[in-house]
Amino acid sequence: MNEIRKIVREVLNESFNQYSNFNLSDEELRNIAEWGLNGDYYSSGCWEDNEEDIESAIDCAVGDFKTFLKKPYPLELGNFPSNPVIYRFIRLKSLDDLNSDNLGYSWFSNPQQYNVPGFFDMLDYLRPWINEHGETYLIKAQTSIDNVDVPNTLWQRSTQWIENEIVVKDDSGSKIKILDVIQASKLK
16 A cells, blocks of 8 residues: 555656645645645544545545635635745754755744744754754744745645644745844743
8 A cells, every 4th residue: 555655646746846826726635635645644634534535535634725725824824925924943053053055944934833832842852942952043034935835835734733834845045035033032
């Protein structure tokens, strides 16, 4: 079964760079759901709820996606702007160590998401704010909707919803403009 999923994922991946916005048809949402269920997101709760019934698992994932697409940005993905502001925590020994050519692929859209209980459950390595490995900073940046990895963003929202994730395709400074860098210890 895993070998079949791997083959299906490779075939679907060939056409997945086409999505450059969140105005998706039901067919496109179903394709993204199937791609994820047969690939990186095979551990989705949609499988747990539907065992080996791929059509029911796809319906489950599409239902999640539609929920995210109805609620407005920045809390979710509805009315997604053409140049979204995104956020990311990073630990640095010194602010001079910030590499603008390798900013990271995982960001979040809600500027207050870090105040949501449970946000740091999977990001506990960022706490405490200051330790022997450096200091944690919050990067505020802007990118283009064309740089948002739509399928992976939908799936990250579905499987790790508490993180409010936006996945970017290119994490370089040529695609992501840094607007501000704030010491996390100074956040409210």
